[in-house]
Amino acid sequence: MTAVNEIPMKQMGLEKDGRLPVVAIDKVYKSFGEHKILNGITLNVSRGETLAVLGRSGTGKSVLLRLIIGLDHPDEGSIRIDGQDIAALSLDQLGDTRKKMGFLFQHAALYDSLTVAENVAFPLRHHRKGMSRSERCDRVQQLLAEVGLQDASEKMPSDISGGMQKRVGLARALALDPEILLLDEPTAGLDPISSREIDDLTLKLQREHQIASIVVTHDLFSARSIANRLALLDQGNVLIEGTFEDLRQSDIGFVKEFLKQS
Ligand SMILES: Nc1ncnc2c1ncn2[C@@H]1O[C@H](COP(=O)(O)OP(=O)(O)O)[C@@H](O)[C@H]1O
Numbered sequence: 001m002t003a004v005n006e007i008p009m010k011q012m013g014l015e016k017d018g019r020l021p022v023v024a025i026d027k028v029y030k031s032f033g034e035h036k037i038l039n040g041i042t043l044n045v046s047r048g049e050t051l052a053v054l055g056r057s058g059t060g061k062s063v064l065l066r067l068i069i070g071l072d073h074p075d076e077g078s079i080r081i082d083g084q085d086i087a088a089l090s091l092d093q094l095g096d097t098r099k100k101m102g103f104l105f106q107h108a109a110l111y112d113s114l115t116v117a118e119n120v121a122f123p124l125r126h127h128r129k130g131m132s133r134s135e136r137c138d139r140v141q142q143l144l145a146e147v148g149l150q151d152a153s154e155k156m157p158s159d160i161s162g163g164m165q166k167r168v169g170l171a172r173a174l175a176l177d178p179e180i181l182l183l184d185e186p187t188a189g190l191d192p193i194s195s196r197e198i199d200d201l202t203l204k205l206q207r208e209h210q211i212a213s214i215v216v217t218h219d220l221f222s223a224r225s226i227a228n229r230l231a232l233l234d235q236g237n238v239l240i241e242g243t244f245e246d247l248r249q250s251d252i253g254f255v256k257e258f259l260k261q262s
């Protein structure tokens with residue numbers, strides 16, 4: 001495997017200040033059969049930064065997240081996590097890399113038959129085998145407190161609201177203290193108040209943990225309040241990338257259209 005210091009600087013996509021991006025997506029292509037989904041996507045995310053990925057339904061946002069997690073592979077191009085091309089990793093190494101990532105899938109995907117506390121404990125049981133039961137309980141309580149759900153630990157997912165379920169999903173995503181947080185439509189299907197709660201929580205996590213986050217969202221209000229940078233995907237490419245203000249000032253028809261309808 002190539003050591004990080006053997007990779008040419010340009011290829012690593014170093015940030016302007018010389019930092020290595022935590023997630024570096026370089027000219028990634030992905031098709032399913034004849035259906036071209038991603039067409040040479042390049043995006044970087046650094047520590048403490050939140051990138052919002054926007055785009056119409058079906059543009060490949062969730063596919064992109066799956067590639068970053070390594071659940072699927074690009075046809076061409078590379079995805080580097082902390083400088084390491086994930087396609088070059090063995091299964092064991094990929095497992096270790098995945099532990100650096102917390103993810104919240106599009107539908108919170110909690111285990112229905114487990115309590116809130118058991119859901120949050122799940123990654124700890126599987127990946128922190130050395131942890132004692134009482135250490136695990138303490139950690140779960142700490143995580144639930146972080147998302148404001150310390151009183152809901154014994155509830156079942158079906159007994160709590162959609163917003164609370166997302167917060168449980170976030171607590172679970174944070175269980176292994178990730179460097180990278182991937183959130184797929186965290187506010188979809190939530191009322192405005194619950195959506196803003198999730199936004200505030202994401203901002204708090206960003207400030208307190210210096211996580212590199214990628215948030216896929218339809219919710220422009222949310223993207224604007226939580227992201228340092230926004231990238232709008234169209235036809236498998238990054239049509240525009242910048243601050244919300246950069247997007248607002250764009251003359252590109254699709255960008256104007258997208259900002260209007262959201
Ligand atoms: N495993 C797969 N096999 C075939 N087609 C897929 C697969 N996963 C996603 N797609 C297709 O890729 C396109 C992008 O999907 P997705 O990333 O879920 O879009 P979105 O931007 O809404 O998250 C869709 O047309 C979807 O049907």
Ligand SMILES: [Mg+2]
Pocket residue numbers: 061062063106184
């Ligand atoms: Mg999706």
